[in-house]
Amino acid sequence: MRAVLLRRTGGPEQLVLEEVPEPRAGEGEAVVEVRAAGVNFADVLVRLGRYPQMPELPVVLGSEVAGEVDGRRVVGFTSGYGGYAERAAAARRWLFPLPAGASFAEGAAFLTAFVTAWVPLTQLARVGFGARVLVTAAAGGVGSAAVQLVRVLNGVPVAAVGGRDKLALPRGLGAREAVTYDELGELEQVHVVLDLVGGDVFSACLPLVRPLGALIAVGFAGGLWPDVRPARLVGRNVGLQGFDLGRLMRHAPEVVEQAARDVLRLWEAGAVRPVVGGEYPLAEAGEAHRALEERRSQGNLVLLT
Numbered sequence: 001m002r003a004v005l006l007r008r009t010g011g012p013e014q015l016v017l018e019e020v021p022e023p024r025a026g027e028g029e030a031v032v033e034v035r036a037a038g039v040n041f042a043d044v045l046v047r048l049g050r051y052p053q054m055p056e057l058p059v060v061l062g063s064e065v066a067g068e069v070d071g072r073r074v075v076g077f078t079s080g081y082g083g084y085a086e087r088a089a090a091a092r093r094w095l096f097p098l099p100a101g102a103s104f105a106e107g108a109a110f111l112t113a114f115v116t117a118w119v120p121l122t123q124l125a126r127v128g129f130g131a132r133v134l135v136t137a138a139a140g141g142v143g144s145a146a147v148q149l150v151r152v153l154n155g156v157p158v159a160a161v162g163g164r165d166k167l168a169l170p171r172g173l174g175a176r177e178a179v180t181y182d183e184l185g186e187l188e189q190v191h192v193v194l195d196l197v198g199g200d201v202f203s204a205c206l207p208l209v210r211p212l213g214a215l216i217a218v219g220f221a222g223g224l225w226p227d228v229r230p231a232r233l234v235g236r237n238v239g240l241q242g243f244d245l246g247r248l249m250r251h252a253p254e255v256v257e258q259a260a261r262d263v264l265r266l267w268e269a270g271a272v273r274p275v276v277g278g279e280y281p282l283a284e285a286g287e288a289h290r291a292l293e294e295r296r297s298q299g300n301l302v303l304l305t
Contacts (some may be wrong), residue, residue, distance in 0.1 A: 001085060012285075032065055034068055036108035044293050046127060053246070059081050060085050064083060105257060116142045117145045132190040136201060140196065148272040185204070193211060198222050
C-alpha cells in the first residue's frame, strides 16, 4: 500500500510517498481504510526531531484518520502513528462513528482539535457562564475548536492570532474580541488563558490572568515555555496548568474516550464544526507540513488518499 514515510528528521522534503507493508490489526484493533488523515503540529515536531517522545524512524506519521471499517464510516486515533497511509491500524476503543452528512476531510480534522480543547476547558478550568477565555493560535485547528467550545460553555471567547489576516476566522466562529499578539497588552484581564503557542506569547499572557484564574499551557509551536517561579503565581493568586493529549490517552484513557464522545455529540447537534483549511493528496504531505510550519494555514489541514 502507499504511505508517506519519514526516514530521517529534517525539512518537508523528508516526507516521501512509498510502498510499505500492509498494517496488521493486533488484539482489540481494526484496520481502517483511510480516506483522510489529519495533519497536526505534533507531526511537524516529529519531522523536525523536536518532539519530546520521538518515535523510532522510519515512521509513517499521522495520529488521527477518517475512513471505513467493515463498511462503517468512522473517525479515530491510530495506534501510535500510521495515519498518512491508505490503511492504518487503530484500537477499536478509539474508533467512533463519523456523523451523518460529514465529509471524511471534516472527520480527519475533528478529534484531536476538539478533544485537546474540550478537556482543559471542562476538566482543568471548568469554564462557566460569563468566563472570559483567551485562546491563542485561535485561527489554527485547536484554536478554532476552542473558540467554538468556549461559546458552547457559555463563556466569552477572546482570540489572539499571529497576523491581521487571521482575525476574521475566530470572529466568524464567535470570538467576542480578536487581537494580534502584539496587541495582547491592550486586553482586559481574563479568567482563563488556553495557550497553544508557548514562548514569548506564553509570557505575554500570564499577566492577563485575573485573580483566581488560570493559564493552561498546551502547545509550544512558538518555543518552549519559560520557567515560572511559584512566588509569581502565589503573589497574584493565579494558577498554571498543563495539558498533553497523548500522555492523557496513556494514563487516563477513559477521560479521553468520554471527551471524544462529548464533542462528537456537540458536532452531531450542530453546535460546533471542524474548520478544514486545506486538503492535500498523500503525495503532497510535505507541502501540508510546509504550510503549517510557516504559519500560512488556518483551521485544520488534511491529507486525502
